[in-house]
Amino acid sequence: MSDPSSSNPSQAQRLREQERARIARDLHDELGGQLTGIGMALGQLREQLAREKHPWLPQVDYAQQLLQQASEGMERIIDDLHPAIVEFGLVDALTWQCRHFSRQSGLDCKLQCEPGLQVSDEFVVLSLLRILREALNNAARHARARHIEVGLHAEGERLHLSVSDDGCGLDPQRALRGGRPGHGLTNMRLRAEALGGSLALAARPGGGTVVRVDVPVTH
Incomplete structure (x- = not known):
């Protein structure tokens, strides 16, 4: 069976x-x-x-x-x-992660979140938290970024998470094909897909990289 x-x-x-x-x-x-x-x-x-x-x-x-x-x-x-923080919901978990990352790395990391947004499904919260952690670590270790902006908002029945850094940038297509080992991009993409969503990389205007995650809204 x-x-x-x-x-x-x-x-x-x-x-x-x-x-x-x-x-x-x-x-x-x-x-x-x-x-x-x-x-x-x-x-x-x-x-x-x-x-x-x-x-x-x-x-x-x-x-x-x-x-x-x-x-x-x-x-x-x-x-x-x-992480115990996932029990408090998505917004609190991502807020805590950004503050914790700033204290540890010394980098400027800010979260911009849509007011009143609530997501309590622990699997969704945990998956997005792990994606954010990996994206922040990549920006600090590989991109040599100094400023990172994290955005979270809902649009219709979709939830959007973005992580934008001012680092050295990378070739999004080459990175997603596995051309840059050590970035954990495959794990990030698989986590997004497990939520029924997707992960994309794009060059940030003025230099840097933007990680965008799009998943169905789960309350």
């Missing part, structure tokens, strides 16, 4: 995202709880060793540093698997 998801890319992608969300929850609940318990135990041990001025105190401090690094690594993995 054939798997129905094998002939339905959208359904297959939804199932993958559901599994990623399950793994993220398990990591948070199981491993997160264990790391918290280890941290409490190390804290109590450090207090005891500090009172005794024990020579092993530096080792406990080192263990706490490793634990902090492990916790931060786990949070990054969880965020990659299933």
Whole structure:
């Protein structure tokens, strides 16, 4: 008996995202709880060793540093698997992503959004958030952009997302054919198609690149 998801890319992608969300929850609940318990135990041990001025105190401090690094690594993995921000809807998710990207990269990244726009389907929100992340990373790493404008608006029964940068630009046709490896454009295009939409690249007037995503509106 054939798997129905094998002939339905959208359904297959939804199932993958559901599994990623399950793994993220398990990591948070199981491993997160264990790391918290280890941290409490190390804290109590450090207090005891500090009172005794024990020579092993530096080792406990080192263990706490490793634990902090492990916790931060786990949070990054969880965020990659299933960002918690998607539960707040599309506008909040994209707004958060633009602000987070600006803080991390130091680049100017602004979101212009149609007032009152609401999209709550987590699969749609997550897919567009992943597309935006990839587009922002491309603009920072490959295009060497300094300013990025993100636009989001609905028109009829279609939702439009655009990411425009002032970077060095690229040949849109060559890039979509796979001429520029490392840009993640194939994944971005597949995510758009899984939503029943499309992804296109265009040269930005004055220099740079515009990524345009067009998908059906889902409320």
